Amino acid sequence: MRRDVFQAIADPTRRAILVLLATQAMTPNALAEHFDVSRQAISKHVRILTECELVKPEQTGREIYYELDASKMKQIDQWLDQFRKIWEDRFTQLDKILTNLKNKKS
Amino acid sequence: MRRDVFQAIADPTRRAILVLLATQAMTPNALAEHFDVSRQAISKHVRILTECELVKPEQTGREIYYELDASKMKQIDQWLDQFRKIWEDRFTQLDKILTNLKNKKS
DNA sequence: TATAAATGAAACCGAACGGTTGCAAATATA
DNA sequence: TATATTTGCAACCGTTCGGTTTCATTTATA
Numbered sequence: 001m002r003r004d005v006f007q008a009i010a011d012p013t014r015r016a017i018l019v020l021l022a023t024q025a026m027t028p029n030a031l032a033e034h035f036d037v038s039r040q041a042i043s044k045h046v047r048i049l050t051e052c053e054l055v056k057p058e059q060t061g062r063e064i065y066y067e068l069d070a071s072k073m074k075q076i077d078q079w080l081d082q083f084r085k086i087w088e089d090r091f092t093q094l095d096k097i098l099t100n101l102k103n104k105k106s
Numbered sequence: 107m108r109r110d111v112f113q114a115i116a117d118p119t120r121r122a123i124l125v126l127l128a129t130q131a132m133t134p135n136a137l138a139e140h141f142d143v144s145r146q147a148i149s150k151h152v153r154i155l156t157e158c159e160l161v162k163p164e165q166t167g168r169e170i171y172y173e174l175d176a177s178k179m180k181q182i183d184q185w186l187d188q189f190r191k192i193w194e195d196r197f198t199q200l201d202k203i204l205t206n207l208k209n210k211k212s
Numbered sequence: 213t214a215t216a217a218a219t220g221a222a223a224c225c226g227a228a229c230g231g232t233t234g235c236a237a238a239t240a241t242a
Numbered sequence: 243t244a245t246a247t248t249t250g251c252a253a254c255c256g257t258t259c260g261g262t263t264t265c266a267t268t269t270a271t272a
Contacts, residue, residue: 010116
């Protein structure tokens with residue numbers, strides 16, 4: 001167990017599932033049609049996504065529609081925050097170089 | 107092999123390494139002091155981070171300083187983009203509910 | 213009510229993961 | 243030059259991962 005969001009999005013199939021669910025809620029069966037692995041394999045992925053609350057089940061009769069809970073993905077966004085400053089600095093650094101180059105030219 | 111950024115940040119130790127390198131470049135030895143696993147284990151993590159270009163080696167003598175290449179982390183940020191709209195919509199949706207509630211009250 | 217459909221859970225399997233220990237290579241230092 | 247330091251690599255090991263197949267359960271339908 002011990003599932004977290006970072007581990008959840010590590011798998012490409014799970015990332016694809018999340019993208020699919022971004023447009024509309026879907027049942028495991030409907031999801032499985034988009035992949036060439038078994039329905040049960042998809043079910044296991046969905047289970048992992050549910051465990052870390054990236055996805056929420058909505059039962060209607062015998063069907064279960066899974067819908068995205070994008071808010072949990074903010075956790076990743078927050079983690080990225082501490083690096084965002086750095087890669088923005090890279091831009092300003094590049095900007096500086098370009099400015100220098102320009103000054104040299106003129 | 108087949109290493110990508112998402113898999114790289116899935117491991118908590120590797121995420122911690124990235125955070126450490128965000129402040130300053132470090133050697134594997136220096137990095138290892140911050141964890142209670144062997145130097146070789148850290149070396150393996152650093153290798154993975156290097157493979158997907160999240161980190162860049164800078165050799166000086168027999169020491170190798172690894173420095174963060176935060177720009178590669180933009181890849182994660184870009185992937186998050188497609189969900190950012192959704193979790194922002196959640197906010198406006200909540201806003202709508204609150205407005206309705208307010209209107210009912212008055 | 214008998215049958216079909218949708219789903220989850222369990223058992224199993226090979227591959228990958230994260231860790232260890234041991235060793236070799238390169239560089240600094242006595 | 244002999245020795246110590248820094249590092250990476252290889253072999254090995256137990257666990258986890260992603261997949262499969264099989265089966266049980268619940269709900270809809272003929």
